[in-house]
Amino acid sequence: MPADPTPAAEPIVSIAVRVLTAGDDPDGTLGNVHRGQGHVHLGIAGREFALERTDITGFQQHADDTYVFGEGSNVHRPDWNDPRHPPRDVDDLRRHPVYLRFTPPADCLDDDWHLERVDVTVTKAGGGTLSYVALPGDPSLWLGYESGLTVYLDRR
Secondary structure, eight states, rough: OOOOOSOOOOBEEEEEEEEOOOOOOTSSSSOOOTSSEEEEEEEEEEEEEEEOOOOSSSSOOEEEEEEEEEOOOSOOOOOOOOOOOTTTTTTHHHHEEEEEEEOOOOTTOOOEEEEEEEEEEEEEESSEEEEEEEOSOOOOOOEETTTBSEEHHHHH
């Protein structure tokens, strides 16, 4: 039987997500996402990853935080949030959209989050990178049930 001429897609070893939260919330709280009640997820390569770290109270006003999944992980439950398990590869990036999704807490459905910018860097096994961005300049975007929960990223 002849060998398959299609080369295997290069595996993803890590995903870094830099999130900038705006600082002009009128009541100064930016919602319950900061108290660990709401959730933010990155959708990439056909699955979602939870943006949660134990060393910060996420998404404060003017926050500039980076979440790393896979090699060099700094997220909560790194084994559950690892693009190497199950393995993801660059073909998965081509087949699925890249997005950030905010879910307000169940007891505060009118909660909103003011997102300023998102940068995602995917590192491949061979060391190369792919980059994605949302909101690279003005304007920023409010996420919530009354304005939409998801923002899609573009490949750079």
